[in-house]
Amino acid sequence: MITKPIKTNVITGFLGVGKTSLIKQLLANKPNDETWAVLVNEFGEIGVDASLINKTSRNDVFIKEVAGGCLCCAAGVPTQVAINQIIQRAKPDRILIEPTGIGHPQQIIKVLKAPHYQQVIDLKATLCLVDARKVADPRYHQHPIFIEQLCIADVVIANKSELYETKDQQALNDFLQQLQLRPVVVEARAHFSAPGLIHSLLEQLDKPQKMRINADVQLVNKSTLPKPSLLSAKSAMWEGEDKSSPKPLTANEIRCKTNQGDDFYSVGWLTGVAYCFEFEKLMSWFESFKRPWVLRVKAVMITADGILAVNMVDGQLTLAELDETMDSRVEIISSTQLDAQQLQAQLLGCLVV
Template identity: 40%
Template sequence: MYSQIPTNIITGFLGVGKTTAIQYLLNHKPVDERWAVLVNEFGEVGIDASLMGNEQQATGVFMREVPGGCMCCAAGIPMQVALSQLIRQAKPDRILIEPTGLGHPLEVIRVLQQPHYQDVLDLRSTITLVDARKLSDSRYTENDTFNQQLQVADRVVAHKADLYNGNETEQLIHYLQALGSDAPVINAIDGQLDPGWLEAVSQHNNVTQPEASHQHDHFQANDEIPECGYLRKDNQSEGYYSSGWIFSPEFEFDYSELEPLLMGIDAERLKAVFITNEGIFAFNMADSVLKVQALDEVMDSRIEVIGNEPSNWSGLEQQLLQIAARYSYFTRTEPPAPAGS
């Protein structure tokens, strides 16, 4: 029914700017094409769809999220379900897949090469974003996922190049050579990827490596918010932990207290969307830099933090509740008069 949809993987480690890059590509897609985006997040609470504007059917963009770790786990079932829904509903001219920064792109490629996708998907170039400054940090260079993301790349983007101070790009080229990769390296800033880079055919169309053994622990499966008005969900894998909260839209947060609270969180990664007394805002923190963006609309408020030490945000839930007012139908109206009055 569908024939050979060009499909690209946009990968890279936590906080490297994958979402920003995909936003840029979506803003520069041909106006007459329908693009589908499949986003995977390590945390159990999906944020990226809100940051990208969720489904933008009027502009030919369709999105699905697979939260909760590596979407290729459990024989790739979560990924296959979401991907099949996108293909059926969007009938896209191109598919972009963003695995989590802690995901395993080699296994994503393996799922895409299964027989039932052979006549449907045309696997094009895998683009890996990397902050070349991280090569001086053994937490990255000794991480198998970080290295795998570079090894599967058809093109490596040295992102955030405006922040480099010296020969970081040259060091990246030498590092790739040591990994056995001859992928071209291009500097970029602010997610500005050339859409033409998507067209090259992937060099990894015949994955033969054995399947990696790994698992993610999921503590809560559904997003049904209890009567208290908020829900917490946690995840852990490969030495990283995530905590996420979803707050009913009845909660309104004090912006003047919210922003400094988020700036003070000690975490590897933070993403959030909040309904505040000054409007709706997205918050995105990487490398201890918090960026804020105004949004038009969200379904609810939610936040996800990821790092090595969950104790660093152990009091976050109580702090958020302290700066939030819950406005509901019951608190906005007068209580009913006593019977017989």
């Protein structure tokens, strides 16, 4: 039985703007006496972000990933099952929801505000991360998803501000005014390391969700909404099959998965622990994706030199070292369809011989 509604925040923003990095910082600085849960959704079928969030031995952080498409557009029974499983298993004090950067977050907001969640979810401020350098680019300011993410934001975080010119921040302010939006605007820099910034953002999390939801966005078909009370332990919604959890990967197995939607494409691979890659070959392969039509590359790879985390946005490649992983995984999101068979051959060519 749920005795107190769970504080819930949606953290949105376009591809590669720093949502996962922010969530890591929030988790690292959350109150010690609280249990937090994170629901991560990715457009690609593989799912990398949950591996990039530092999953320590702490038992006060619960992370669930739903890969393969927009959590927002799939905001019917499967999405509600994922949320309900988090509530049942983690019994969290707060839930952070990170929709895919190319998803429609208004839909997930509407689901969270549905009548059957009124006694379960206490929807708090929605945060939207944005790189102000991109606002002047028509590919962003004319993109309906980019606009939608800003329209639902109670707090807009202008991330990577150390890289801005004066005109960039002004462009963001002007665009918000053009959209007739008045969110709280916070500047963030250096991976959210500025003194007091995370404390300030933790305070923002507790503010109420109040930005408008456009009436022209239709809620999920009412016939898909569950009839039983979600407060009942016997509700079928608590016991739905968790289709987001694939069968375990064997040591010598490789899986390739693709997805497409909203004029975006993804291709990705999972490889078992028996596959070990050469660092230099992998770097050459990742460098080959510095093309205008490649929007994002994310990977966690087992190499002869250790476990490598890879992130590429706008042709900028960043690397980090991880402590452990159960497999290697890579996801590529592009604006044109890529040749999965050719890319897989290139990936396997990076193996240690």
